[in-house]
Amino acid sequence: MRPTAARQGSLREHNLGLVLRTVLESDASPSRADVAAATGLTKATVSALVDRLVAGGLLAELAPAPALRAGRPAVPLAAPVGTVAALGAEVNVDYLGVRVLDLSGAVLHERLVHGDYRSSDPATVLARLAGLVDEAAAATSGTRLAGTALALPGLVDRGVGPLRLAPNLGWRDVDVVTLLAASSDVLAAHPPALANEADLAARAEAAARREDPTFVYVSGEVGIGAAMVLDGRILAGRHGWAGELGHTLVADGRPLEAVAGQDAMLRAAGMEPVAGIDALAAAADDGDEAALRAIAAAGELLGHALANVVNLLDISDVVLGGSYARLASHLREPVLAALGAHVLAAPWAPPTVDVARAASVPALDGAALTVLAGVIDDPSGWLAPEVASP
Amino acid sequence: MRPTAARQGSLREHNLGLVLRTVLESDASPSRADVAAATGLTKATVSALVDRLVAGGLLAELAPAPALRAGRPAVPLAAPVGTVAALGAEVNVDYLGVRVLDLSGAVLHERLVHGDYRSSDPATVLARLAGLVDEAAAATSGTRLAGTALALPGLVDRGVGPLRLAPNLGWRDVDVVTLLAASSDVLAAHPPALANEADLAARAEAAARREDPTFVYVSGEVGIGAAMVLDGRILAGRHGWAGELGHTLVADGRPLEAVAGQDAMLRAAGMEPVAGIDALAAAADDGDEAALRAIAAAGELLGHALANVVNLLDISDVVLGGSYARLASHLREPVLAALGAHVLAAPWAPPTVDVARAASVPALDGAALTVLAGVIDDPSGWLAPEVASP
DNA sequence: CGGGATTAGTTGTATGAATGAACTTAAGGC
């Protein structure tokens, strides 16, 4: 039985989340009356729910703004600062990262450590990450930590894991949660939700594109990950393994990653893979013929793969992230050309190619946002215990 | 504001639908007490909801079964026969079809007209279909018609249309709903919901696989359509254009349809396209080398395209429908081999290839089921007006 | 054949969440 019985408490829970979401997603600081108008609930109901959220520490009342028009001045509502926070972490090929966001989306703490984690030892790397997490928790000790989430570049069972396969790290069947819990009390108390790096980056991107959150996010790192976002929801698949665009077979029977990945583009441009994507981008910006040809060739094949995705899923907007964002000015044209040529619905819904808008290292934001979404979806579980009145 | 305020009526609506769905999806005929146990609602609540549904004609009480054990015998509940019905229709390259289902899923009426509708005139064909619909409505005049839906082989805006493109019919930008309304009073009163043929066939297939409704449905007709089903929900995309697997670019840069479609397989086997898929299947069953080679070659390319889908969406079960179902015994092996070789997650979730279980011409069922799903999701809108008590 | 056990379904009261209308509070405008 998938749908569950709705009891009376479900109503309150639903509306509590609705009110909280309405305030948090609003650009301005809405009053109780604004929220009532936006949600369709009555002022009385909104007041009761808001009072509960404020008492629980999930919303804050700001100082009344100077009145602009007649009538009693509104009490502006906003996300509370420094009460509830979520920690996002990431292990990737080139870096480890940790970021702490509060309910308003503000960054309370951030730490990025560059390194080379190809063919690395999981236990060592994860112990290092655990250290960063403990530091972050210490630095934000004044806030309640709602939970943690971890982005990984590979096939990972959504939620508890394990990590099945991370080709570019050289990891396979790693029980990440248990290893982390052994190195960090914070992570033992708040076991991280695991997810694919591209899926989490796409979640951050969806938050940055709230007005039209339907797109394919392509994350060009050493590998090529993708995530499909439909109406703000990530299509992660049954296990969480969706989005392996890098292993799409392209024209000559090879996987896309082998012909349009970071290393492949660098080699095609006559450069060493260790040179890095910035070197390639700089060469292309300077008009280097080999670099431009390499990027254009990769773009055409990427465009073919994306045309297949668009034909399959009816999502016409493509967002370039990761190192593809850095190359966007050169990649955009060949990708768009391939989409225009091969997308069946192009005459009625012209495909677009855009650059990612989310913060750098977006998966860190996405991971933290996953945790915060859990708080917003189940507010009553996170209301601070009220002090008993005397 | 996507999520809407939950008022008290939402609760009842939700639980009304839950109770109705529980009874309809049950294999046996559950009693009120069974429904209460299955849903978690109390017997009192279920009784009240069931009474309302029975009074409204959406559920029926059967004659009490002979008691098998101690205790008061249960009153079995079931879908009512011949009270509420839905009409599914289809225009395809080789046939027109109409089928009427009642809430139990039983076929009340069916009519299939074979023909060749390639490069046909939309107005003429749709007038012919309208005639079939009127006949069907006349033949089932004792039932309340909940609505109609129409399956079309091409890009169609989900719901009201128009039909953008149906390459194999040679239709483009046809306002199907208006044309049909002009030819049929029934369709004028119940404007058909339009959808893609493969999407609707997949819906019927999902109903036949209720125990594990997550799969990719591949419908091999003259074109190749696909539909992705996730947990019973069809991934139709924003406009309803998803699933254009036939236009996936495969190894040599041609669309899949051109190398693995019905006509392509026939030509590769040295047969005329007009011979039909049954001739090809018969030749293969007889061990004809050319036929077997043609099917195996198509299977390998189909497998490549499906491996890309599996890698992208993390759906590991493939269901062959349409003419592919007829060829399944020969297609299965090459498709499975390609999936095993190219699916990244194959070691942890081995791909499967199965034959469609739904009735023949499944899109007719799917279309009717779409309408019935609307009734189940909004039961109070379909409760027959109660007679005022004296 | 009659009482007890057992299960289905009903009745009536209690709970709790949202509603709606009247009310209070706090400003501006003339």
Added chain:
DNA sequence: GCCTTAAGTTCATTCATACAACTAATCCCG
């Protein structure tokens, strides 16, 4: 200083579900 305007609160009402006690209908067993 009084009127208007708008925000927020109070309180009686409504309505769907929960809970518990009850009635109904059957089998089992002595």
